[in-house]
Amino acid sequence: MKKILLLVATIAISVGAVAQEFTPTYRESSDSDLQGRFKVAMDIPLSQKVKLTWGEQLRTKDSFRSVDKILSSLSVAYTPWKFLEVGTEYAFVNEWQGKQDGSDIRWRTKHRWNIDITEKLTAGRFELSLRERVRMEFRGYEANKYTDPNPFTTLRTRLKAAYKNPSRWKPYAYVELYTTLNAPKRVENCLRDPLERDNYINRVRIVLGSELKISDKHKMDFHYMLNLNRTRKTAYFHDSGDLNSWSLKKVAAHVICIDYKFSL
Numbered sequence: 001m002k003k004i005l006l007l008v009a010t011i012a013i014s015v016g017a018v019a020q021e022f023t024p025t026y027r028e029s030s031d032s033d034l035q036g037r038f039k040v041a042m043d044i045p046l047s048q049k050v051k052l053t054w055g056e057q058l059r060t061k062d063s064f065r066s067v068d069k070i071l072s073s074l075s076v077a078y079t080p081w082k083f084l085e086v087g088t089e090y091a092f093v094n095e096w097q098g099k100q101d102g103s104d105i106r107w108r109t110k111h112r113w114n115i116d117i118t119e120k121l122t123a124g125r126f127e128l129s130l131r132e133r134v135r136m137e138f139r140g141y142e143a144n145k146y147t148d149p150n151p152f153t154t155l156r157t158r159l160k161a162a163y164k165n166p167s168r169w170k171p172y173a174y175v176e177l178y179t180t181l182n183a184p185k186r187v188e189n190c191l192r193d194p195l196e197r198d199n200y201i202n203r204v205r206i207v208l209g210s211e212l213k214i215s216d217k218h219k220m221d222f223h224y225m226l227n228l229n230r231t232r233k234t235a236y237f238h239d240s241g242d243l244n245s246w247s248l249k250k251v252a253a254h255v256i257c258i259d260y261k262f263s264l
Contacts, residue, residue: 027247035068035255036060037225043263051077061253070094075114083121089114109140116156127162134181146190147234153181154202162211170211172223178203186234191241204228209257221259228252 041055053075061068075089093110116133133156143150160174178201185198209223229251235244 024243025245027245028250029247030250030252032252032254033061034063035253036064037255037257039257039259041259041261043261045264049079051079053077067096069096071112073112083119085118085120087114087116087118089116111138111140112136113138113151125164127164129158129160131158131160132156133158144190144236145195146184146187146236149182149184155179155181158205168213170213172210173208174206176203176205176207177201178205183232184234186243186246188243189241190236190243198232200230200232202230202232217263219261219263221257221261223257225255225257226252227255 037057037059039055039057041053044052044054046052053073055071055073055075057069057071057073059068059071060066071091071093073089073091075087077085077087079085089112091112091114093112095108095110097106097108113136114133116131118129118131121128135154135156136151137154138151139148156176156178158174158176160172162170162172164170180199180202182197183199183202185196187193187196205228206226207223209221212220212222214220229249231249231251232246233249234246236242237244
């Protein structure tokens with residue numbers, strides 16, 4: 001009996017020692033993907049200075065092999081002066097989650113709310129603009145605030161230049177930075193430690209494209225988008241709350257975009 005008790009005590013001590021020696025793991029990965037975005041939108045002028053826009057967009061990923069998101073959006077833009085525009089947009093997002101082999105398929109929903117202000121300037125043949133946009137993304141599913149803040153808030157800063165010319169084509173380019181505003185900081189225990197913030201630039205977007213004016217009411221937009229994404233993720237043990245692992249995932253997404261817009 002004493003031998004059995006000694007064996008049990010030895011096992012318990014060994015397990016405790018292993019638990020105490022556990023070190024959270026860090027992972028860093030880099031990947032690239034070819035994606036697509038296809039959008040149909042309709043402008044509804046409410047007055048000379050107010051415009052309502054409805055849009056539907058399909059996004060693909062995994063080299064066009066699977067659906068990423070389906071978005072339905074409604075936005076309002078107000079232009080009090082030629083050099084200034086303010087706007088807001090709501091988007092209902094259906095996001096597909098699953099593996100490339102088709103297993104573990106599920107849909108989850110998000111609600112996006114954008115508030116932006118755009119300053120415009122004309123310099124010769126160039127139309128320059130600076131847009132500041134605050135995005136709040138509300139998750140329609142349960143999430144741990146230490147891993148997935150709800151809402152997730154981001155500041156988007158975009159600098160754009162478009163070239164005016166006599167043809168139907170208007171080439172443009174822009175650079176946009178995404179900066180998190182409430183990203184959670186890594187803690188040792190999510191059930192015990194207070195929530196802190198650790199914000200960072202999580203995306204750099206570079207776009208080259210051109211608008212095509214088909215007629216006064218019909219337009220198309222063709223552009224290539226390079227998204228350099230950086231996502232920090234943490235994982236905690238469900239029962240104890242202790243930090244399990246943290247990671248930095250970097251993805252270079254090459255995105256082909258085609259938009260069509262009709263104006264009433």
